[in-house]
Protein backbone atom coordinates (compact mmCIF):
# COMPACT_ATOMS: atom_id res chain seq x y z
CA UNK A 442 0.00 0.00 0.00
CA UNK A 443 1.43 3.40 -0.95
CA UNK A 444 1.44 6.13 1.64
CA UNK A 445 0.02 9.65 1.36
CA UNK A 446 0.60 12.52 3.78
CA UNK A 447 -1.78 15.48 3.50
CA UNK A 448 -1.12 19.07 4.59
CA UNK A 449 -4.29 20.94 5.58
CA UNK A 450 -5.44 24.18 7.22
CA UNK A 451 -9.11 24.40 6.30
CA UNK A 452 -12.31 22.45 6.15
CA UNK A 453 -10.75 19.26 4.80
CA UNK A 454 -13.21 18.41 2.02
CA UNK A 455 -10.31 17.43 -0.21
CA UNK A 456 -8.76 15.34 2.54
CA UNK A 457 -12.11 13.56 2.91
CA UNK A 458 -12.33 13.01 -0.85
CA UNK A 459 -8.85 11.45 -0.85
CA UNK A 460 -9.71 9.25 2.12
CA UNK A 461 -12.90 8.12 0.33
CA UNK A 462 -10.93 7.32 -2.82
CA UNK A 463 -8.50 5.22 -0.75
CA UNK A 464 -11.31 3.45 1.12
CA UNK A 465 -13.19 2.69 -2.10
CA UNK A 466 -10.06 1.38 -3.84
CA UNK A 467 -10.03 4.13 -6.47
CA UNK A 468 -6.58 4.99 -5.13
CA UNK A 469 -4.30 2.11 -4.19
CA UNK A 470 -3.01 4.03 -1.19
CA UNK A 471 -3.69 5.00 2.38
CA UNK A 472 -3.47 8.34 4.19
CA UNK A 473 -0.81 7.99 6.86
CA UNK A 474 -0.87 11.57 8.19
CA UNK A 475 -2.87 14.81 8.18
CA UNK A 476 -0.53 17.61 9.25
CA UNK A 477 -1.51 21.21 9.86
CA UNK A 478 -0.19 24.54 11.03
CA UNK A 479 -3.31 24.96 13.22
CA UNK A 480 -6.26 23.21 14.77
CA UNK A 481 -8.92 23.08 12.05
CA UNK A 482 -11.96 21.21 10.83
CA UNK A 483 -9.77 19.15 8.50
CA UNK A 484 -7.97 17.63 11.50
CA UNK A 485 -11.31 16.77 13.13
CA UNK A 486 -12.35 14.99 9.96
CA UNK A 487 -9.04 13.12 9.97
CA UNK A 488 -9.46 12.00 13.59
CA UNK A 489 -13.00 10.80 12.87
CA UNK A 490 -11.49 8.51 10.25
CA UNK A 491 -8.60 7.34 12.46
CA UNK A 492 -6.01 9.15 10.39
CA UNK A 493 -2.97 10.24 12.42
CA UNK A 494 -2.72 14.01 12.91
CA UNK A 495 0.03 16.46 13.81
CA UNK A 496 -0.05 20.20 14.42
CA UNK A 497 3.14 22.16 13.86
CA UNK A 498 2.36 25.78 14.75
CA UNK A 499 4.35 28.51 13.06
CA UNK A 500 4.37 30.57 16.26
CA UNK A 501 6.35 27.89 18.09
CA UNK A 502 9.42 28.44 15.88
CA UNK A 503 11.77 31.38 15.42
CA UNK A 504 11.26 31.56 11.65
CA UNK A 505 9.68 29.88 8.61
CA UNK A 506 12.85 27.91 7.97
CA UNK A 507 12.86 26.29 11.41
CA UNK A 508 9.11 25.63 11.22
CA UNK A 509 9.45 24.07 7.76
CA UNK A 510 12.29 21.85 8.97
CA UNK A 511 10.18 20.56 11.87
CA UNK A 512 7.19 19.97 9.59
CA UNK A 513 9.47 18.16 7.13
CA UNK A 514 10.71 15.84 9.87
CA UNK A 515 7.18 15.14 11.10
CA UNK A 516 6.14 14.20 7.57
CA UNK A 517 9.32 12.22 6.78
CA UNK A 518 8.72 10.10 9.87
CA UNK A 519 5.66 8.63 8.15
CA UNK A 520 7.70 7.69 5.04
CA UNK A 521 5.16 8.99 2.51
CA UNK A 522 5.29 8.17 -1.20
CA UNK A 523 3.33 11.36 -1.88
CA UNK A 524 2.73 14.61 0.02
CA UNK A 525 -0.40 16.59 -0.87
CA UNK A 526 -1.02 20.21 0.07
CA UNK A 527 -4.83 20.46 0.10
CA UNK A 528 -5.96 23.80 1.43
CA UNK A 529 -2.71 24.32 3.34
CA UNK A 530 -2.42 28.06 3.95
CA UNK A 531 1.32 28.42 4.61
CA UNK A 532 4.30 28.83 2.33
CA UNK A 533 6.78 25.96 2.66
CA UNK A 534 10.48 26.87 2.78
CA UNK A 535 12.87 25.11 0.35
CA UNK A 536 14.07 22.91 3.21
CA UNK A 537 10.64 21.22 3.09
CA UNK A 538 10.12 21.28 -0.68
CA UNK A 539 13.54 19.76 -1.44
CA UNK A 540 12.84 16.75 0.78
CA UNK A 541 10.05 15.49 -1.53
CA UNK A 542 11.22 15.79 -5.15
CA UNK A 543 8.50 14.82 -7.68
CA UNK A 544 6.17 13.78 -4.89
CA UNK A 545 4.88 17.05 -3.45
CA UNK A 546 1.72 18.43 -5.06
CA UNK A 547 -0.64 21.33 -4.44
CA UNK A 548 -4.24 22.01 -5.31
CA UNK A 549 -5.11 25.57 -6.34
CA UNK A 550 -8.63 26.93 -7.00
CA UNK A 551 -7.84 28.77 -10.25
CA UNK A 552 -6.27 28.08 -13.64
CA UNK A 553 -2.64 28.91 -12.90
CA UNK A 554 -0.68 30.99 -13.75
CA UNK A 555 -3.79 33.16 -13.42
CA UNK A 556 -4.74 34.19 -9.90
CA UNK A 557 -2.04 32.71 -7.66
CA UNK A 558 -2.18 33.40 -3.91
CA UNK A 559 -4.61 32.92 -1.07
CA UNK A 560 -7.67 34.64 -2.63
CA UNK A 561 -7.77 33.00 -6.04
CA UNK A 562 -11.55 32.61 -6.27
CA UNK A 563 -12.27 36.20 -5.19
CA UNK A 564 -9.55 37.56 -7.47
CA UNK A 565 -10.92 35.69 -10.49
CA UNK A 566 -14.44 36.92 -9.76
CA UNK A 567 -13.30 40.53 -9.22
CA UNK A 568 -11.30 40.48 -12.45
CA UNK A 569 -14.38 39.35 -14.31
CA UNK A 570 -13.11 36.21 -16.02
CA UNK A 571 -15.84 34.06 -17.53
CA UNK A 572 -13.94 30.82 -16.96
CA UNK A 573 -11.77 29.87 -14.02
CA UNK A 574 -11.09 26.41 -12.59
CA UNK A 575 -8.65 24.35 -10.64
CA UNK A 576 -5.04 23.23 -10.96
CA UNK A 577 -3.00 20.35 -9.55
CA UNK A 578 0.71 21.10 -9.74
CA UNK A 579 4.06 20.05 -8.36
CA UNK A 580 5.38 22.43 -5.72
CA UNK A 581 8.61 24.29 -6.42
CA UNK A 582 10.31 27.18 -4.63
CA UNK A 583 7.82 29.79 -5.87
CA UNK A 584 4.24 30.11 -4.67
CA UNK A 585 1.62 28.49 -6.96
CA UNK A 586 4.21 28.15 -9.70
CA UNK A 587 5.45 24.56 -10.12
CA UNK A 588 4.92 22.34 -13.19
CA UNK A 589 1.22 21.71 -13.89
CA UNK A 590 -0.10 18.16 -13.79
CA UNK A 591 -3.80 18.71 -14.39
CA UNK A 592 -6.28 21.54 -14.90
CA UNK A 593 -10.05 21.65 -15.24
CA UNK A 594 -12.17 24.68 -16.17
CA UNK A 595 -15.25 25.91 -14.32
CA UNK A 596 -17.58 28.53 -15.88
CA UNK A 597 -18.39 31.67 -13.92
CA UNK A 598 -22.11 32.42 -13.67
CA UNK A 599 -23.68 35.87 -13.78
CA UNK A 600 -24.94 35.63 -10.19
CA UNK A 601 -21.89 33.91 -8.68
CA UNK A 602 -20.52 34.97 -5.30
CA UNK A 603 -17.12 33.88 -4.03
CA UNK A 604 -18.89 31.14 -2.06
CA UNK A 605 -21.02 29.72 -4.87
CA UNK A 606 -18.12 29.76 -7.34
CA UNK A 607 -15.72 28.16 -4.85
CA UNK A 608 -18.29 25.46 -4.12
CA UNK A 609 -18.48 24.47 -7.81
CA UNK A 610 -14.69 24.58 -8.09
CA UNK A 611 -14.41 22.28 -5.09
CA UNK A 612 -16.68 19.69 -6.69
CA UNK A 613 -14.33 19.56 -9.69
CA UNK A 614 -11.09 19.73 -7.72
CA UNK A 615 -11.88 16.70 -5.58
CA UNK A 616 -11.83 14.44 -8.62
CA UNK A 617 -8.85 16.21 -10.14
CA UNK A 618 -6.85 15.76 -6.95
CA UNK A 619 -7.55 12.03 -6.85
CA UNK A 620 -6.40 11.77 -10.46
CA UNK A 621 -3.25 13.81 -9.72
CA UNK A 622 -2.38 11.53 -6.81
CA UNK A 623 -2.89 8.46 -8.99
CA UNK A 624 -0.53 9.80 -11.68
CA UNK A 625 2.25 10.50 -9.18
CA UNK A 626 1.81 7.22 -7.30
CA UNK A 627 1.85 5.25 -10.56
CA UNK A 628 5.11 6.97 -11.51
CA UNK A 629 3.65 8.39 -14.73
CA UNK A 630 4.77 12.01 -14.27
CA UNK A 631 7.87 13.31 -16.05
CA UNK A 632 8.99 16.93 -15.95
CA UNK A 633 10.48 18.40 -19.11
CA UNK A 634 11.52 22.01 -18.41
CA UNK A 635 8.39 23.46 -16.86
CA UNK A 636 6.17 21.08 -18.78
CA UNK A 637 4.75 17.87 -17.36
CA UNK A 638 4.54 14.80 -19.58
CA UNK A 639 2.14 12.11 -18.46
CA UNK A 640 3.08 8.55 -19.42
CA UNK A 641 0.24 6.25 -20.47
CA UNK A 642 -0.93 3.71 -17.88
CA UNK A 643 1.24 0.57 -17.67
Ligand code: GRF
Nearest residue numbers: 451452453454455528548550
Ligand atom coordinates in the same frame (compact mmCIF):
# COMPACT_ATOMS: atom_id res chain seq x y z
C1 GRF B 1 -9.54 24.31 -1.85
O1 GRF B 1 -10.39 25.05 -2.70
C2 GRF B 1 -8.13 24.39 -2.34
O2 GRF B 1 -8.00 24.47 -3.73
C3 GRF B 1 -7.66 25.68 -1.71
O3 GRF B 1 -8.27 25.69 -0.43
C4 GRF B 1 -9.46 24.92 -0.46
C5 GRF B 1 -9.36 23.88 0.62
O4 GRF B 1 -10.58 23.28 0.91
N1 GRF B 1 -6.22 25.78 -1.72
P1 GRF B 1 -10.67 22.05 1.92
O5 GRF B 1 -9.96 22.41 3.20
O6 GRF B 1 -10.06 20.84 1.26
O7 GRF B 1 -12.15 21.86 2.14
